[in-house]
Amino acid sequence: MAKPDDRSNNPARLQNAIDHTLANMNEAEDYLDEHADEISAVDKQNIEEKNQRRQQAINGFIEEKKDEQNV
Template sequence: MANHTPKPDDRSDNVEKLQSMIHHTIENMEDAEAAMVNSSPEDQQRIKEKNERRRESIDAFRAEIKDEAHNQQ
């Protein structure tokens, strides 16, 4: 039977990954808002709700970046 040992916890690039996730989330929000022009009222409402959830995610990403930066010091 093989010995399964976990990989060491490497957090050295977490801040960069989180910043990338924020960037992509903002791009998705902008694309969704551009699509609203040609969307039905129901779809516009769904897009608004989804973008609100995206804003909440961005806030969580930023809080996690602060935690990571603090832990790296």
């Protein structure tokens, strides 16, 4: 028998994902601030691109959280 679809914890789960992703983004930015002159241009670009993807994910989490709270 299939489990019932319980979405009651989705807003909290999404907020946790937002918080975790923001922490990773901030950590990467701090790393760049401290070590930008020590890493290659390619590595720096990769970190910046990953942070752009993280920002897109955060935006998606926020929209999904809004949808979940309106249900």
